[in-house]
Structure formats: C-alpha cells, structure tokens
Amino acid sequence: MLPTNWNQMIADAMADKVEVVSAHTYRGKKWDTYSKPVVLGCDDGSDYVVKGSQAGKAIVNEQVVGRLGHLIGAPIPAIKIVNVPAELIAGNSAEISHVRPGLAHGSALQNNCTDKEGLGRTDVPENEKRFAALAVLYGWTHAGDRQLIYCLDKPQLVWSVDHGHFFPGGPNWSVPSLQGVGAASVFPELAAVCEPESIEEVISVLSTVKLEDIAAAVAAPPDTWAVTIEERKELAILLENRRTNLLTWKPTR
Numbered sequence: 303m304l305p306t307n308w309n310q311m312i313a314d315a316m317a318d319k320v321e322v323v324s325a326h327t328y329r330g331k332k333w334d335t336y337s338k339p340v341v342l343g344c345d346d347g348s349d350y351v352v353k354g355s356q357a358g359k360a361i362v363n364e365q366v367v368g369r370l371g372h373l374i375g376a377p378i379p380a381i382k383i384v385n386v387p388a389e390l391i392a393g394n395s396a397e398i399s400h401v402r403p404g405l406a407h408g409s410a411l412q413n414n415c416t417d418k419e420g421l422g423r424t425d426v427p428e429n430e431k432r433f434a435a436l437a438v439l440y441g442w443t444h445a446g447d448r449q450l451i452y453c454l455d456k457p458q459l460v461w462s463v464d465h466g467h468f469f470p471g472g473p474n475w476s477v478p479s480l481q482g483v484g485a486a487s488v489f490p491e492l493a494a495v496c497e498p499e500s501i502e503e504v505i506s507v508l509s510t511v512k513l514e515d516i517a518a519a520v521a522a523p524p525d526t527w528a529v530t531i532e533e534r535k536e537l538a539i540l541l542e543n544r545r546t547n548l549l550t551w552k553p554t555r
Contacts, residue, residue, distance in 0.1 A: 308535040315521035324385045328394040350408030354401035360466030360473035361407035362523045367465035369519040376435040384408035405524045418449040424495040428457045434500035437492035443468045486544035498553035
C-alpha cells in the first residue's frame with residue numbers, strides 16, 4: 303500500500319474555503335478563561351462564542367475537534383469561522399480589545415445551560431448516545447480539560463464545549479508532542495456510563511470516516527492562524543492512527 307499523500311490531500315481541502323460569517327454586535331457577555339471568549343451576534347442570525355486568533359493553537363484545536371465530533375454525531379455546538387471586524391472591536395474596546403481582528407473561531411451559543419460541570423445527568427436516557435459519542439471522540443482526540451454543560455430545560459441534554467486543550471500538548475502542541483503519544487482508547491470515564499452497544503454504534507460510524515474527512519478537518523483552520531502544512535499533516539497522521547486503534551475496541555464488561 304502506498305503511503306497517504308497527506309500534503310496533497312490537505313492542500314486540496316484547503317482550496318475549498320470553509321464558510322465564514324461576519325460578526326456585527328457584542329452581546330455583553332465574555333469569560334476570563336484561557337482563550338477569553340466573547341459572545342458576538344453574526345450576520346447569519348446566530349450568536350457565537352467567539353475566540354480570536356490571539357489564542358493560538360487553542361482555536362485550531364476547537365475547529366478540528368468540532369468538525370471531527372460532528373462526523374461521529376458527538377454533541378458539540380455548531381462551529382463557524384467568524385470574521386471579527388476591527389470596527390466592532392474599536393466600538394467595544396473596553397470589553398473586547400483583547401480579541402484580534404480578522405478570522406476567529408465561533409461556537410454556537412447554547413442558551414439556558416449550566417456553566418461547565420463534570421460528568422452528570424447520566425440517568426437521562428437521551429444522554430446515553432451523546433456520552434457514547436463523546437467517549438469515542440475524547441479518546442480519538444486525546445482530550446484534555448474536558449468541559450461539559452447541560453441544558454437546564456428537560457431533558458437536560460449534555461454538550462461538550464471548549465476543546466482548546468485537546469491533542470497532546472493542548473494549545474501548545476507541536477510536531478514532536480504529536481509524535482510522542484501512545485495508542486488511543488475509548489475514554490474510560492464516559493464509557494463507564496454507557497452500554498457497550500452504544501459505544502459499538504459510534505465505533506461503527508467512526509469506521510466510515512474517510513481520510514478525506516480527516517484532511518478536511520485539519521485543513522479548516524485559516525492560514526492566518528499560523529498552523530503549517532507540516533503541522534496539519536502530523537495532526538492528520540495522529541488522527542488516522544488513533545482512529546485505527548479505536549476500531550479494534552472491545553467491551554470489557
């Protein structure tokens with residue numbers, strides 16, 4: 303078998319530009335966390351939790367993990383590339399001057415939810431498959447600083463947010479840090495609250511993920527986020543290897 307030409311696959315995927323929405327209004331909400339996100343209204347009619355490119359690889363991780371999660375049905379809010387105009391920042395400089403103008407990461411705002419919490423609401427039947435998808439995704443992407451939120455309205459569905467610290471090295475990952483990690487396994491804490499059949503269903507979906515899908519995910523972050531082709535390639539290799547590991551998963555109970 304010939305080796306995968308990741309450089310070409312990623313370059314081809316980068317030629318297909320991802321959708322960009324433009325921010326127009328600061329909604330008066332922000333968080334003083336690692337990436338210092340702010341809530342912005344955008345021209346597609348939605349509000350997004352936006353993290354500027356000053357956050358470095360944290361937003362690269364957000365984009366890639368979000369896109370991979372959607373491929374296997376994980377409960378991650380819709381993600382977008384958001385253009386943040388300099389004029390919007392200047393008009394709200396006291397609140398959002400830390401946000402770098404230009405292309406940023408956006409995650410659809412989930413209203414009426416808890417702040418970040420740990421594992422909970424495991425007795426909610428609708429969360430069974432959601433936790434199973436996260437168990438596989440977290441194993442696939444070497445999850446760090448895992449953050450779950452829950453809808454306050456019934457049935458209190460779980461969502462996974464803030465994926466900036468995923469991948470080996472978190473927001474400071476590098477080619478060497480990606481190369482130095484071991485094999486993947488289904489995330490045990492989440493797998494423990496799921497029926498094996500639910501995990502198996504997600505693994506079956508994972509088996510349908512193509513190399514082109516992985517290439518598209520690592521190609522999504524814009525050039526202005528300063529992630530190189532070599533770094534994208536190494537991330538793709540990591541994801542394909544860890545996907546292969548997970549496809550051999552067998553229940554232990």
